[in-house]
Each structure stands twice: as C-alpha cells, then as structure tokens.
Amino acid sequence: MDYSEVTDRISRKFSKTGHEIDRHKVEGKLRRLIDEFGVQPAEAERSVSNELAKEFNIAPAAGFGGSPAGGSGGATEEKQVADAQPGDWVTLVGKVVSLAAPASPAIAQSGILADESGGIRFVVWAKSNAPKMEEGKWYRLESAVVDEYKGVPNLKVHSGTTIKEIEKTDPLIPAPVPVKDLRAGVASVRAKVIQEWDVTHDRMLQAGLLGDETGTVKFIIWKEQGKEKLAVGSVYSIFYAQADEFNERLSLNITGATIMQEEGDIATASGGDAEVRGALVHIAPGSGIIKRCPVEGCNRALSRQNYCPIHEIQPGFVYDLRIKGWLDDGEKTHNILLKRDVVEALTGMNLDQAKEIAENNPLGMDEVFLQMREKVLGRYVACSGREIENRLLVNTCELMKFESGEHAKLLNRAGGAS
Template sequence: MDYSEAVERISRKFKKSGNEINREKVEVKLRRLIEEFGVQPAEAERSVSNELAKEFNIPPAIPQGSPGSGSASGQKVIADASPGEWITLEGKVVSLAAPASPAIAQSGIVADESGAIRFVVWAKSNAPKVKEGAWYRIESAVVDEYKNIPNLKVHSGTTITEIDKTDPLIPSPALVKDLRPGIGSVRAKVIQEWEVTHDRMLQSGILGDETGTIKFVIWKEQGKEKLTVGAVYSVFYAQVDEFNERLSLNITGATIMQEEGDIATVTGGDAEIRGALVHIAPGSGIIKRCPVEGCNRALSRQNYCPIHEIQPKFLYDLRIKGWLDDGEKTHNLLLKRDVVESLTGINLDQAKEIAENNPLGMDEVFLQMREKVLGRYVTCKGREIENRLLVNSCERMHFESGEHTKILNRAGGAP
C-alpha cells in the first residue's frame, strides 16, 4: 500500500499551523495501524493526526468525550491501544470462542469502528458474562501481547457494562498479501481442502485471492460448518496467526458469508525445485478415500474414516508422499493423482487392477511406484505451504553424467 498521499495530507494540515512533521515516523505509524492492527486507512490517518495534534499542543478536531478523543477516563478506540496500557473502550463483541483453559471464563474478539482486538476474561475476575453481538463499555482493562499480537485482558479491576448501541460493524476486507498478525478480514476463494490432522479440527485448507494464498483452519464447535471448495467467502474478524514466518487464518469464530461470483485469478507461492527423490513415504501409491460429500479423507486399511467411520463404498485415489533432495535442502512433497500417473506411468485403473488381483494388494502398487521413481532426478513445480510442496507438475530430468561426476568429486573432497 502507498502511504505517500496520506503522509502528504497530514503534512499539509500541520504546516498551516506552522509545524513540520517527521514524514518517516508518520508513515511507520500509519503502516503499523493499517497492516498490524487492521485499522481502516481513514481511521488510521485520523488517529495519527490526533496524536500529532497533542504533540504540537493543537486543540483536537474531535470533541472531548467522543470515542478516540482521549478523555480523562483513558477511553480509546481499539486502534490506539498499545501493549502495556490500561485502557477504557466501547466495542461490540463480534465473536466468542470456547475457553482454552479453566482459568479463562470467556474469550473472543471485540471491535469498534477503528479495528478489532482479541480479549480474554479471567475466571477469577468474576466479570459478568458478555454476549456475542452486544456492545459494552470496558473500563480499566490491560493491553498486553501474545505471540506479538495485542490482547485485551479483563481482570478483577475491570468494569464491564452493556450499553444501548446497535451500530453495525462491517470492516473492509484486506487483500491476502496485506494480512498481518492480529485480527483481519478477507474476501477469498477456497482453493483446496486438506486432510485434518487433529480430532478437534473440522476443516483446514487454502484460501486465496488475486494476490496470494493463506492456510485456514476451522475447529469443531457447535454450529460450525465446513466451507465449500471453489466457493468465494467474505470472512470478517478472523484471527491471523504466525508460525515459522508463515501466516494462517483461524476462522472458527469469524463471521463468514458466502458470496456470489468468482475470483478469476488466484496466485501465490509458486515454486520450482530440482533434485533427487530420496524417499517415498508409507501412505503413497493407491489409497482409499471417504465417499461422503465434502469429506475426501484418506481411509485406514480397514476402510475407517475418522469422522464418518466404516465406509465400504470407498473411492480409490493415487498420491505420492516423499522427500526431494536438491543438494542443499530436503523438501517434503505431496503429489496428487494426475502428477503420479504422469510420473510413474501407472494410471488409476491399472493401480486398481494390481491392488485387487495381486497377493500383496495395495502394497504391490506402492512397491511398483517406488521402484519407478525412487532415486530419480526430477523437476517439481507447485505451491509450498507449511514446509510441504503441493506438486502441480513433475518431470524427469535428463541428468548429465559429467555433472554427476562433479557432484561425486565434491562430496568426496576431490579438488
């Protein structure tokens, strides 16, 4: 996002009163509010202007007592909240989440016109229960940080009062590439659904728009439903987390609305890796999948789905899970059916015939595929997510013997 126009407007405003601003510092503050806290640009500009007005002892344009004016009570808008502060705010509880610990009475997200912040109500605070969708005045709460994300903590000294307010809050969705840790909103398409890796997980996969892709997860809670692959959704007030320098969206408590239309171009994360396939993992070859619509999970040897139990009318599929070594790093790969067929020369019908008629069954398919690809040099292209390359295409390399000799000499320490 280009902040130069906003910085110029702020500069002109204060030049009229004979004050010069530090443009670099102003841009840093705007960037932090918009990119880290999800504040709308106009609100961020207003907040920075008010802060500069205080610095230059200029009377604020906003009347005292209104949200964001900085009254004696310490009332602030959420965008102005900084870790280490005791603040008072008025906001709407836009979502509630199941407490992660007995020490927590309630947790969720509170929002106002300027942004949103995650809150935690400690059980020992004896605070009144808040309701999703209601507005509250929260006095003397503490702002701290968790995983570098601001959080609002309600303790025994905090006062919570429901207020008579029904203002709707509809945040502007950000582009996927502009999401930052904290609370964010996005309009995106469900590109892919993954196998769940935890009993409490309802769904995980990939969301994307014209600018990039991001992992999402929905945890099992009453009333939560799975998203449809290929559909477009507006997701409001999702929790944007960061792990190993990768962002992900926890949309369990978010407001989700399916939209009409489509997102024509989805990009992001394309990678090309060349090297040798040094390991083909168990679970490769021909597998069985759950036939329940929207599930598609891999079944156990006993045709058992972790969600839908025994599935005698399973569907066959092909995949390869393995490692590719490029000489410097080992990459975790996942090859889908069409890539497996192209690379091994064994299609799904042939694999089914082998599995159903050979004494070793499905194991024979695994062994034949491993024989065809293990140790081969390939070029794989796909999307790298969570340290795994989801391969869209994979071609064999015609490796030059001279290059092979050079590599062996280097490995042996030869000059």
C-alpha cells in the same frame, strides 16, 4: 519487586479513613496484575486502590487513584481498538463480533471485540466474576489491560474491569485486506477456497488454502457447534478472522469469524511460488493407491483395515493416488506431496489401472506402491508448487534429462565432500 511495601502503602492510605484492608487479598491482586497481566506497578497500585475505594464507598479523592509518585489518577484513557497497544491500561467501546469456546477453565469468555478502527482478541478471566457478554452487542469496558501474545495485542478483563452494555446498533463492515497484506492479529479477507487438506487433529473440522489475486494463506476451522465447512471453489467474505504467525508463516483461524458466501468468482494467485529440481531419493510409505473416507467433507486417508480416525470403519471407501517423498536438489532435501493428477502424469499409471492392480494382484496395494516407486525413485524431476509448513504441495512435476553435473553434486554430498 517488593509487594509487601506496596501493600503497606495502600494499607496506610485506607487506615487514615478508618478502614482495614485484607493484606493477603491485596497482595494477591497486585501479583496477578503485575505478573500475569504485565501491568506497570504504578497502574496496578492505582487499580487496586480504586477497587478498594469502591468497596468501602469512598470517593476517589486524591491519594486513592493516583500513582505513588504523585501522578494523576482518574479513569483510564478511552481509545479506539486499533490504538490499544501492549502495556496500555484502557477503556474501549466496542461490539462483541464473535465468541469462542474457552480454552481453559480459568477463562470465562474469549472472543473478538471490534469498533470502526478494527478488532482485538479478548479474554475474560473466570476469577474476574465479570458479567457475561453477548455476541452482537456493544459494551464499554473500563480499566482493561492490553498485553501481548505472539506479538499481537490482546485485551484482558480482570477483577478491576467494569463492563457496561450500551445501546448502540451501528453496523460494522470492515474492509477486506489483500491476502499478501495480512499481518498477525484480527483481519478480514475476501478470498476463494483453493484447496482442502487432510486434517491433522481430531478437533479440526477443516484445513486448506484460501487465495485471492495477491497470494494464498492457510486456513483452519475448529470443531464447534454450528460450524460448517467451506466449499472448494467458492468465494467468501470472511470478517474478523484470527491471523496467527508460526515459523514466519501466517494461518487464518476462521472458527469464530463472520463468513458470507458470495456469488461469482475471483482470480487467484496462479501456479506455485516455488520450483525445485533434483532427484527423488525416497518414496515414503503411504504412497501409491490409498483409500479415503467417503463421509462428506472428511476425505481422510484410511488404514489398511478401512478405519477412519473420526468415522471408524468405512467399507464404502474411495480410492485415490498420491506420492509422498523426498526430493534432493544437491543442497537441501525437500519434503514433497504429489496429488492424483500429478502422480498420473509422472508415473503413467491412472487411477483405474491402479485399482485393477490393487484388487487383482496378490500383493494388492503394495504392488501399486512398488511399481510406482520403480518408475520414479532416483529419477531427476522438476517440481513446482507451494511450500507450506516445510512441505512442497506439488502442482506440476516433470521428468528431467539426466545431467552428470547434478549427479556429481549428490555424490559429493553423500560422501561428505565440501
């Protein structure tokens, strides 16, 4: 696009009124609106012209607010949040239902704006010099830009956006959707905490699995001041969570969500939604008996020196059992994880027996690993559970009777036969 041509056109408009524009500044604003925000060139030209008209105290008469093709000018269309689509230039009235810590110095604020129709994520660029918004208050945002991130509409507040606080106290209580109906975007659910997992990042406070009677979904809470973990087995109403999609799987970021613990219980999707049969062809290091951090809510696996990456040395560790490995069904190798009760049932070795070996055998914890590997490596098993992020979290695992046909499949695969 020829930005100098648009800048020339804007310059000629204001020259007729006796005003000279800063061409470099104008061209920079045009580039930012079009390249960074994805605004249509005609809308970008109109926005910059309106901003200059305000700066020079010129009434928005014909020629300053219109498009270069002679289209109509005026204020951007006021819409409900749910109707804002990528590419729109909108005015929204909504309540700031949550604020998040900015992910970059270029961002002044980020969070979720909501009205009766739904919620939308917003970003206020630092360069916009926009007034700070407060959580729980209502605002009118004029001339904001809607773009798209991972297929989800996002609201961008730039230097041409006007933010006005409005007097409104209407409560917003969105209706939760069933877990199976979740889509990428802003969503609310009523669900039970089914599992808590080991976290995979130092900034992560908690990760696990939420579920209702229709299905399950991964959830994440990032470390921020005042954030607390959810209790396994408890039921929560979670309003305005961010549902993100990665590799065709959804996860709920509930860091900035409004969370209310509820009394009672709810039914959850039972059993696993995947069953795999095949041979255990690899038992990975880190299987057998392990030590976990005893700090409440942590539960991370410790190193051999009893070191937790978050809480450092933990002499008062807690023992646990697990098996990590590969299960080959003859066509595909599955990454599997077995928790303590499944390990005990499969190997016949309970936690007390494993502790006795670990504390009294010269090989210690390695002896538990070797004995478990001897019991299960190469055996045919049937595992059922839930496959999440390319790993099967096993709920049940049973030894199968040897089938020569299955063995032949694995041999053919290993030999490269078609």
